[in-house]
């Protein structure tokens with residue numbers, strides 16, 4: 001039916017547009033990177049310009065977790081639990097060398113990258129990343145979401161029906 | 169070699185025979201105390217009118233695997249009335265690493281003893297709660313022992329997490345009409361700044377008992393320092409108190425310089441002082457800004473963050489980094505100051521006060537803020553000293569102790585500044601203290617600028633300490649060899665040990681370093697000013713409400729990187 005495919009495309013587009021312009025970030029800030037994250041949300045850099053307006057500290061109300069800071073083994077279960085509490089769809093931005101790989105703390109109490117326990121969408125390098133670096137990272141996340149929805153659309157077309165919508 | 173300039177306290181006659189051996193310290197008097205006499209010696213040092221060591225600054229362990237008595241507990245004491253310092257060392261055997269707990273003498277010993285247990289396995293007899301503090305519950309072994317592999321991790325799973333259930337000790341004041349409730353705040357909670365956990369038992373709205381759990385950001389600074397060369401430790405020091413990383417750099421470099429007996433050139437010292445004071449301003453801005461945002465005054469957070477951005481600009485011009493600057497080197501600065509350094513500083517002197525004054529106007533007399541802060545979590549001078557407080561928080565309780573004044577290092581003896589002191593010891597006074605100190609810092613900077621920038625080199629002219637200029641390293645054989653040696657082997661620091669302190673943004677920031685001459689630090693212990701302050705947080709919360717606790721925590725300026733290292 002022509003109507004069906006036309007409608008699905010538009011809803012996907014609409015959904016993608018909505019997602020892409022109204023992230024609700026959950027800052028999981030622990031260390032020095034969190035201070036730089038605060039700079040990014042403050043007046044000078046103002047992350048709200050890119051649709052990251054509503055910073056939420058409750059995992060239930062957010063869809064992108066920005067992990068800013070060193071994650072230690074003691075913190076790991078908390079990080080995992082908070083990630084699990086976020087509703088789908090959800091993304092993770094790993095800000096800074098520590099969150100990406102443990103940074104220069106190759107040590108007995110530091111997790112060597114948060115991808116040991118949660119999937120990461122965008123890695124932002126730096127110690128700490130400059131505010132510009134973090135902004136580039138979150139813009140990359142938008143690109144990624146666009147790509148993902150295009151891919152989903154393709155998959156749907158390939159299946160020729162709405163069976164792909166379960167992936168959304 | 170430097171020699172001790174701090175006078176030795178009298179050896180009290182009343183001490184038990186043979187309990188103390190006096191040794192020559194490079195920096196301050198040192199006593200080696202027998203373990204069984206420790207409790208008595210400590211008590212007398214505190215109480216005797218000739219000594220009056222009322223402040224326990226620091227306690228740490230040191231591991232010497234080759235000695236008969238493998239471990240040593242090192243206490244750093246300070247006497248406020250006499251401005252005296254003393255280091256006590258207590259050697260203990262590996263098979264029997266037990267010492268008497270000194271909580272009865274100085275309350276500050278509580279968390280320090282837990283840390284020494286956690287890191288070295290020293291047991292403190294009589295400690296009511298000798299649990300791990302920095303590492304987690306599933307951790308095994310004691311990581312700062314020399315035979316512990318620095319990269320050996322242990323995984324913590326949810327079922328092993330410690331579940332505190334604090335109960336009030338005296339039941340008389342508790343109202344039985346209400347059901348008690350225990351709530352958990354943190355570690356991932358914005359008011360806990362992302363890294364502390366507080367479990368509080370409430371009776372109605374009043375906190376009757378609470379327990380504070382830390383260690384969520386223990387990044388093993390001290391172990392990392394032992395596995396790197398002396399210069400490589402500098403970036404790690406940035407990340408202690410990351411709100412004012414420049415001060416950490418200066419403190420560490422000064423300590424090593426003193427141990428080596430070298431002095432940074434006047435130009436470097438001048439610039440380091442200016443940048444330290446700017447860092448202090450930034451730190452106070454974050455502290456007051458986040459206290460206010462925690463109590464609901466969001467706008468002030470933006471106001472307070474703008475001066476930071478401006479100061480970041482200056483730091484960026486000096487070293488290329490904003491937050492974690494690593495701008496100092498042992499013996500001076502990373503590179504020469506930018507040509508517009510003075511102009512930039514002058515510009516900041518004009519712009520920064522505007523923002524501070526705005527906040528001052530909006531907040532300081534604001535009824536809502538006064539209601540939230542005046543009289544909240546007040547602590548008396550004696551209590552604060554007993555808990556080991558230093559810095560702005562201590563001065564807000566009426567104790568006039570500032571390292572810049574008591575031991576004028578660098579040029580602090582030559583500039584004119586006030587050490588503000590308030591008497592209330594509550595959240596409001598701690599806030600006012602920081603506002604006032606920002607003005608003092610600005611005045612110090614202004615005076616330094618008026619003295620003019622000293623000419624000369626920015627780092628000592630010693631090829632064993634400072635890297636040769638890049639151009640020489642590429643074109644001259646000798647310079648290249650020095651460069652290679654410094655990068656590969658690091659600076660060679662002569663054997664010895666030393667404690668040196670500066671006034672950090674939240675108190676006395678000390679580095680206790682031990683060198684065995686091997687090219688790497690043998691042991692570095694940071695005296696973190698906010699550690700004893702955080703240790704008394706439970707005490708401060710007692711009898712208050714949750715909202716008081718939130719307002720209190722912000723004003724204490726606890727920086728996790730420094731607290732847990």
Ligand code: SF4
Pocket residue numbers: 031032033034068069070095096097098099103126127128129407492
């Ligand atoms: S990446 Fe660097 S700045 Fe960020 S938390 Fe780690 S040490 Fe701090």
